Amino acid sequence: MIEHRDIDGVKYDLDDTTKKYVNKKMGKLDRYLPRHARKSVRADVKLKEVNRANGNKYEAEVNLELPGKTLNASDSTVNMLAAIDIVEEKLKNQLKKYKDERTEHSGKRNLVVRLKRRLGRG
Numbered sequence: 001m002i003e004h005r006d007i008d009g010v011k012y013d014l015d016d017t018t019k020k021y022v023n024k025k026m027g028k029l030d031r032y033l034p035r036h037a038r039k040s041v042r043a044d045v046k047l048k049e050v051n052r053a054n055g056n057k058y059e060a061e062v063n064l065e066l067p068g069k070t071l072n073a074s075d076s077t078v079n080m081l082a083a084i085d086i087v088e089e090k091l092k093n094q095l096k097k098y099k100d101e102r103t104e105h106s107g108k109r110n111l112v113v114r115l116k117r118r119l120g121r122g
Helices: 016-032 080-102 110-119
Strands: 006-011 043-050 054-065 069-077
Touching: 006 016, 016 043, 054 080, 054 110, 069 080
Parallel strands: 006 043
Antiparallel strands: 043 054, 054 069
16 A cells, blocks of 8 residues: 555645545555555645636646656546546556566566576576
């Protein structure tokens, strides 16, 4: 679970249900993090209400600070919860790419060699 989370409302009153929803969605992102980054990741969530000429819109912006990289995602829609869902999906895709870049991919052959070494046969 992402332990360091800051949730702020800019011109938007945060209620308990919105905070719980954000915590639930940010908690799901933990499974896409590499193991080395799980303890040090920090999430800054900003929820805004933007008055436009065509009506009220809500904007969700999330910054994830990871070791060696910062991931950003934002979206604005008519519904705040929908904006949070879209931002979660964007971050999930970015985290998958980050994890692929940062983790070593060892093939079957390398795995067999490591296993033999561990068992003392090679």
